[in-house]
Amino acid sequence: MVIATNLGFPRMGAKRELKRLVENFWAGKIDENALLSGAKKHREEHWSLQKNAGLDHIPSNDFSFYDQVVDHSYAFGVIPARYKNLKPGLETYFAMCRGLQKSGVDVEACEMKKWFDTNYHYIVPEFDSNQQFNLNATKIITEYNEAKAVGIQTRPVILGPVSYLLLGKPARGSPQEFEPIQLLSKLLPLYEEILCKLAEAGATWIQIDEPCLIRDLPPTLKDEYTSAYNALTKVSPKLKILIATYFERIGTNIDFIIDTPINAIHIDLVRSPGQLEPILKRLPSTVSLSLGLINGRNIWTANLDDALAEAQKAVTALGSERVFIAPSCSLLHTPHSVQNEKKMDSEMLGWLSFAVEKIHELVIISKALNCGVDSVQAELDVNRKSIQSRRTSSRIHDPIVQEKMKSLTPDMFKRKSPFRERQQKQKQKLGLPLFPTTTVGSFPQTKEVRSIRAKLKKGDVTLAQYDEFMNKEIEKCIRFQEGIDMDVLVHGEFERNDMVEFFGENLQGYVHSENGWVQSYGSRCTKPPIIFGDVSRPKPMTVEVIKYAQSLTKKLVKGMLTGPVTMLQWSFVRDDQPRKDTTYQLALAILQEVQDLEAAGISVIQIDEPAIREGLPIRKEDWNEYLQWAVDAFLLSSCGVDCSTQIHTHMCYSDFNDIIEAIQRLDADVITIENSRSDLKLLNAFEKREYTNEIGPGLYDIHSPRVPSTEELKTRLKEILKYIPKNLLWVNPDCGLKTRGWKEVEAALKNLTDVAKEFRAAEAGC
Template structure:
């Protein structure tokens, strides 16, 4: 019998219960017991949901208060020394995630990075050359036992030892030759102890995620994987091990594990469907295959006929008893359920499937394979009808957009003058001082702002009342920036619920869920828009509000836009045409907005592209194709303006070393980047490749509530000067301020502008 299985379920709950629970704990509204009990209740609900749907393998330990990697670090005692004097437990745990500032304590958070090519973030482990590991398995064992207590035998999920070490970094000051993978033999006994405890608790299957098996790795890693899994498979004869890969093809990395005595391998057949045949030929007779047939990262219904065809290939080769049906990856990356979606057009809603529905898809495919198609004929017929409806819908294609795509010319992908000439014209026009200050865009979205927006959406206040409120917030923001001496201002983005959703609401080809929330990091959730058809801009989107903001001040006001690649990456994207085509459609819409902003007198325009690095394919052989069209899309959106118009872009939480040439080809006049959590290492790339345009390395971390001191900011700016010429440096935070409180923002920005003024005096 083919088994119906799952790799992971969304944590937040149907109505973001976990978000509210954690944030109430942070604010002191609930105590630790309330937090733990609320989380336990939520886990039980999710396990029962999956059991009642008919899954054979249900995951446990896929829950987290922040992210699964920091959970893993805590479980294995990988806690940097700066946190060792804090109270053990949640204080230490959340300090690693968010930093901590209280009387006598001021510690920053650990570095945060994107989880492979997703918009999910993880906390980067920090390893010492003499790292001492210690096992705290309470969470992993307790959650397994929680499920068992309600009658559910789960498959615990843990991060594999090799991938865990590769996700980390050496602690600052470690010898240059030290690499975390050297700690593998020291770490493995702790894994063996953990697996032994799980076996003792009654576990029969364990899922060990090794996502690095889809990354280009040197052949020497065969030794590490062989060492790890030869040891772990000997822990207990009753414990079967599934190695899970996802997000790409495993390719020749299959060599690393094919000869180890594991029991099953999971492969992603959505992102890499072509790998099935080669793996079927090489799979040992003792190893089962988990087929990732259900898209764990998008929200379109699975084509049952296509999925059954692929599954049947595996069953023919292996027999049904060696086949698992599964999502391509954890369903963490999809919303909870479509059941609460009351406002999506019924035609389009019929095309969608969120996490709860995907569980049902897995079970339906398994039943069709095990009991024959007639046993689920109603479901199969309904699915065919949905797939055909979407394929033939007249709402998807626009002849106007298709014609625009045919009229693109080479001149639309380059600025009129080289950067040095543009720089002179911009300095003359803008009259900015050295070390110019700005922010990345958003200001605090307070409870009052969110409440007024909610009233407007519910019809409790009219458009005029809403506009009046937004204008007052903008004026307050402008006056504050003027008061502390910010040089290039922003309007604060109070009218925007999200940097992608706001623009999607003003573009054709998008629809929006009412409750389609997905975790980005910690308690931060996003509600990705859904691109279902050709995209175009029917009307200007930001021009009037930015014009109003500019009318309040004589200082330059930035027009704030989201770039086409980020619009793509942070949306649920149509899968019926190449992603490049959708991105170029978005770029044309942004280009029109850029031109209208310039015509309205806005001389500084920021087009944020934090997701360019995120979208980089995991296999290097696929990089050039992606980078060519991704950079072209940015150029298409940003060129055509006068040389005196300054184009900014923003990128965050990325390793830029491998794509610095592409960043240079973007030819933005100013780029702002995350820098505060990464110990200045990102600046090495810009120094080594002699990046020529202006750059604002973030001076402080906005994802932490702590306020940086002037001395801290001064030290960081002095360090930045070792990498970047003073004539190119901008002074700014490392990201938008949307999630912070006003008191934190006021204190931090005041310190930041004071330091910029001090450096102007020093450098004068």
């Protein structure tokens, strides 16, 4: 029989129950026992949901309070020395994720990076060259036993040993030649111990995620993969091991594992449908194949006829007993359920499939294969109607937008003069000092701000009352920045629920969910808007609010926009046309806003593009095509202004070495970047490639509640000056301040501007 299975389920819950649980614990509103018991209940609900839907293999250990990688680090004792004096358990765990600052304790968080090409983040493991591993937590076994206690047999999910090491980095002070993969032989015994304990507890299948198998890997890693899985498959004859890959094709990396005695391989047939037939030809007769047929990263209803046709190829080649039906990747990257959407029209709802619905799609496919198509004929008929409805809907295409796309010219993709000429004109017009200070954009979204936005949506306050409240928040923000002598101010973005969702709400071609939340990092969730058709801007989106903020001060106020690639990456995107075309449509809409801001007298305009690196294809052979259109989209959105208008952009949590030439080609006058968690290593790229435009490396980490001292900021700024010339350097935090509290923001920014003025005075004294 074909097996219906899942690789992972969203953690937050239908109504973000886990988010509230964790944040209440951080705030001291509940104790550790309440946190742990609430999390246990949450997990049991999700296991029952999947069992009742008809899945055969249900994952466990896909739950996390922050992310699955830091869970492994804690479990294996990979805890950096700076946390050694903290209380073991949740205090240490959350300090690794968020940092900790309290009564004599002040430790920074570990580095955070994007999980492959998603907007989900993970905490980067830090390995010492003499790393001593120890199994100091049993979360994996505990959660398996929890499910078993309520009558649910699960398939525990573990991040594979090779990928875990490859995703980490050498700890501070490690020898230059040290690479974490050298620790594999020391780490494997802990994996063997975990598998042994799971076998003793009654587990029969283990899912070991090896997502790095879809990267460009050196042939030398074959020995590591072979030794790892030759060892792990011998732990217990009771255990069967499935190696899961996702987000791309496994390609020739299949050679690394194909000759090991594993029991199954999972492949992503959404991102790489062409890999099915080559793998069918290579698969040993003892190995089953898990087919990633349902998109785990987008929200459109699957074409079940197409999925069935693909699945049938595998069944014909392997037999039904060796075929699993699965999502392309963990459903972590999709919202909980369409059932929570009460305001969306029925036609649009019929086009959508969130995590719960995707599980039903998996079950329909497996039932059709096991019991015949007639057994699910009604479900298939509904699916065909949905696919046809979306394909033929008049809501999808806009002739005016299509005509604009045909009218693009080469001049629309380049600034009117080179940077050096623009820089001089901007200096004359803007009059900024050395080491100019600014923030990346947003200020704290307080409970009061969120409350009045909710009241407006419910009709409990009028638009005039809402605007009056927001204007007061903007004025408070402006006055605070004036008070600490910030050089380029922002209005705070209080009217924006999210940097992408806000603009999506003001553009045609988007639709919005009420509860389509997905996890970004820790308790932070986003609600990606949905691009279903051609995108256009009906009217100005930010001009009036920025004009109001500028009217309050003689200092410069930045116009704040989200760039086209980030709008694409952080939305659920239509899949019926090339992503390039959708991005250009977004760029044209943003260009209109940029030009209207300039016409309104705004001389500094920031177009955020934190997701350009995120969107980079995983395989290097696919990079050039993507970078060409991604950079062109930014240029299209930003180049239609005068030379004296200063264009800023922002990027965060990126390996800039990979895309430094593309960043230079963006030709932004100023770029601000995340830098604080990366030990300044990101700046090497800008120094080595002689980056010529102005740059603001983040001076402190806004994802942590700790407040950096002036001494810490001075030390960091001195280090930055070793890489960036003083005449190009801006002083700023590493990201927006939306998730922080006012008290810590006020203290941190006061320290930041004081340090900039001190450095400025020192230069003047010279």
